[in-house]
Structures are given as C-alpha cells and as structure tokens.
C-alpha cells in the first residue's frame with residue numbers, strides 16, 4: 001500500500017485528464033489545446049541565433065546557471081519590462097520554468113493548507129491545480145466582459161477576511177474567458193486590494209497578442225499602475241506564447257522580499273531553468289527579434305479568431321453566447337443554464353471536433369454549462385468545419 005501525502009491524495013481526479021487525452025486524438029479537429037500554432041514557431045530565427053553563438057555561449061548553454069536566471073537574460077528581461085512601464089525599484093526578477101512555475105513558487109511561499117485564494121470564475125486550470133496542490137481553497141468570483149465583478153470580489157473578501165492570502169487574476173486575453181479588463185476595472189481592483197492590503201498575483205502570458213494596435217493600451221499591467229508599496233503585486237510573464245512553450249521559460253517580477261523566498265523555493269525544485277533555452281531567449285530579446293515576431297503573429301491569430309467568430313454566428317443555435325476576444329487564444333462559449341458541456345463534448349468528439357469542458361476551469365469544479373474553444377493551434381481552413389461540428393453537438397444536446 002503506497003502512502004501518498006494528503007496533498008497528492010487531493011489532486012484533481014482523472015476525469016478531465018481523460019477528456020484531454022481524447023481531445024488529443026490527431027484525427028480530430030481540436031480546439032482543446034491552449035497552444036501556439038506549430039507552423040508559426042520562429043524556426044529560422046532559432047537557427048540563425050544558434051549559428052551565431054560563440055563557443056563560450058554554447059558552453060554556458062550546456063552548464064548549470066544561477067537560480068535567479070542567467071545574468072544576460074535577467075538584464076534583457078528587466079529592460080523589456082522597464083520599456084513596458086514597470087518601475088523596478090524595490091522589485092526583483094526570477095527567471096522561471098514557464099509562468100506555471102512562477103505561479104507554483106508563489107503558491108508554495110504564500111499558502112498554508114485551508115488558506116483561501118480568490119480567482120476569477122472561470123480561471124486557468126494550471127493555476128487552480130498549483131493552489132490546490134498546497135491544499136489551499138480556491139474561490140471563483142464571476143466576471144463580466146470588463147473583468148472580475150467588483151461587488152462580488154468585495155463580497156468574497158468580506159466573507160473570508162484574513163483567510164484570503166492571495167488574489168490571482170489574468171486580466172489580459174484571459175484563459176479561458178478570452179476577455180480583457182477595462183481601464184476602470186483595473187483601477188477598481190487596485191483600490192479594493194489596496195484597502196485590504198491583499199497580495200495580487202497578476203498573470204500575463206498573452207498581453208502582447210492584441211489583434212488591433214488600438215487595443216495595446218488595454219494591456220498595460222496593473223503592476224505598472226502602482227508606484228508605492230501599498231499593495232504587493234507579483235507579476236508573472238512567459239515566453240510560451242510569444243516564442244514557444246518548448247523553451248519552458250517565464251519570469252516573476254515581485255517585491256524583493258517575495259523574490260528572495262521564491263528563489264530559495266525554486267532552488268529545491270529545479271536548481272535553475274534551462275541554461276540552453278535561456279541563452280536562446282537572451283538573443284531573441286535583442287535586435288527587435290521579439291517585436292518583429294509579434295508583428296507576424298498578431299494578424300494570424302486575429303484572422304483565426306475572426307473565422308471562429310463568424311462560424312459561431314453562422315452555426316450556433318439561439319440561447320448560446322460567447323465572448324469576443326481582442327487578442328490571445330480563446331473564446332468562451334456559454335450554453336443555456338440547464339445544459340452540460342460534457343454531453344456536448346461526447347457528441348462533438350463523435351462528430352470529429354474537440355474542446356475543453358467548462359468545469360475544468362471552475363475553481364469549485366462544478367459549473368459546466370460553458371466550454372473553451374482555442375482558435376490558436378487549429379489550421380485556418382479547419383476552423384469553420386470544426387465549429388460546425390461543435391454547433392451540431394450543441395443542437396443535438398439542446
């Protein structure tokens with residue numbers, strides 16, 4: 001008899017994992033994976049970067065590195081963040097193995113069993129799993145199309161008082177909701193947190209992927225709006241959606257006191273993130289390579305989103321609604337209250353298309369009359385057909 005830890009015993013059941021496996025069947029048109037399109041990876045740039053590396057740089061790439069990140073990458077990231085308006089005074093940066101690790105180390109240094117983390121409903125599966133792995137309780141606060149609903153956030157904070165250790169938000173092209181916070185909603189969030197001095201974890205892997213230049217202003221992180229220590233904000237970013245998830249690199253910018261603890265914590269997790277990919281990422285930040293690549297990505301994802309929106313409009317029956325993304329990878333579809341997206345999922349798989357059911361994104365694991373469609377990974381010419389299959393499954397389940 002294997003005696004698992006109590007946190008391992010509480011890890012989420014396998015139902016969602018089973019569905020994910022089904023959704024990974026290559027014969028399906030899949031809107032399931034929150035992944036960049038393979039065809040878009042900057043392979044030529046990668047070849048060019050690698051070919052230009054000195055022997056010394058290649059040796060560094062093969063060696064262990066400092067836990068906080070290779071100094072040239074830390075420097076490059078700090079410059080990048082400063083150019084986005086972050087004030088780095090009193091803050092420090094930790095290079096992480098994806099934003100997922102940034103979330104995980106914050107959870108590990110902040111949370112004790114039964115502490116409460118307020119998240120949005122719906123929320124990112126990976127963050128929910130990280131919080132739960134430290135036996136914290138996640139409570140989802142609903143959103144509208146401008147972000148988390150402030151009165152509901154206040155209600156949750158008032159209800160749980162000092163048991164709330166952390167608020168976790170993903171305000172820019174939300175996974176799975178697809179929305180972006182309005183300026184006024186960000187200000188209101190800040191005011192609420194300031195009043196209660198609660199730590200915010202701001203997760204921003206998609207902010208660079210706006211479809212329209214005019215919406216760039218909306219992607220200004222909340223952390224850049226604070227120039228004092230009235231509210232501790234930890235900001236997580238990632239190379240996954242703007243370079244490639246295979247390099248497994250992200251970062252955490254937070255008050256020095258928090259980063260010091262996170263660094264100790266990361267040391268015992270993986271000692272350091274891959275030096276190999278850190279060397280590549282360092283070069284990717286130079287000579288406007290990142291910005292040129294983003295200019296290539298944005299119109300492609302914008303087009304895919306539009307095809308999906310047009311197809312939803314054409315095929316979905318009355319009573320079904322969905323969000324209209326201004327960037328990122330996702331559309332969140334909401335069915336009439338009595339419906340169950342697991343039923344729709346089974347029928348849709350039979351028809352040949354996959355997505356992720358809504359309960360996966362519910363901090364309580366219950367509400368299931370919604371689902372997530374990712375348009376990012378699916379070839380353009382298959383999106384309309386896939387949406388038609390999903391819509392037929394919805395009609396059959398109605």
Ligand SMILES: Cc1ncc(COP(=O)(O)O)c(C=O)c1O
Nearest residue numbers: 034098099100124175238240250
């Ligand atoms: C909102 C959000 N945060 C964090 C992550 C984790 O990203 P990474 O690949 O950098 O670990 C993802 C990945 O899908 C995400 O959607």
